[in-house]
Amino acid sequence: MELSGESNRSTIHEFILTGFTERTDLKIFLSLLFSFIYLSSILGNGGILFIVSHNVKFHIPMYFFISNLSLIDLVYSSDIVPNILVGLIFDQRSISYLGCATQLFLYCALGSTECILFAVMAYDRYVAICNPLKYSLIMQQKTCLKLVLAAYIPSFLHSLLEICFTFRLSFCESNVLHHFVCDFPPLLRISCSDTTVNEMIIFICSSSIIIPCIIFILVSYGSICTVIVKITSAGGRQKAFSTCSSHIIAVTLFYGTLLSVYVSPKSLSSTDNLHIATIFYTVVLPMINPIIYSLRNKDIKSALTSINIVKCQVGRHKSFSRICKL
Known part of the structure; x- marks a missing residue:
């Protein structure tokens, strides 16, 4: 840090992240664990993006939204996990001032986008089940694109x-963040400026996105449940519920974690609670989401199975060709 003679305050050029632990054995375990999770996230979300983009059958609104969710999770985890692994493996805990701002910007923007996107996906399911005859008319390509943009633009703003x-605040006493990523609560703790306005902005902005989305999702699924109950055939009810079950699971996990961190004022002062929640929705959830949407979706499972069959056939063909050459 460099001291400024005019203001007698320091100008911070980097932040130091305390990370998880100082124990070497625990660092090795965590580095292996996060490497596995990150690789699984890349393969899972990348696989969904590949399947949706290369199969005409998946060129429908539901899978368009799922592919956007996979894209967000892919970038989301890539914004956080590599930095965690560098800290664990190489003990490199410093992050530049600009790097911290960039990481936090993507971290906040993509998290907010995912919040709104879950509400958009709930609307898609509402139209599909409650207004099936008008679905193709309502959920046109332009409409889907507008809904996705309505998730991205407000979130990034x-x-x-x-x-x-x-980052207008002054950080004059310390540059040590008691966290493994750049996040608002630890930054506010080390600031020597009055952070009352910042805390209010974080609370209001987060609540204005999270709460309306939750209300919209609850209303949508309330209407969906009303329609499902009226379906006479058991097969019809099961089919209708199966199209929503994966989304319900993903929404519950994501919003439950977010509410515990950014809407509850007490959580802002709880470091352990913040660490656990951040790990869950930036590291674990990007890995879980593709599993949820794959295992509970017959179309995606059949597409994955067909890919495996093709790979096996290609492998056998190559092996046979080698034998013939011998």
């Missing part, structure tokens, strides 16, 4: 607003 207010 919201993130930009919070970043601007946060």
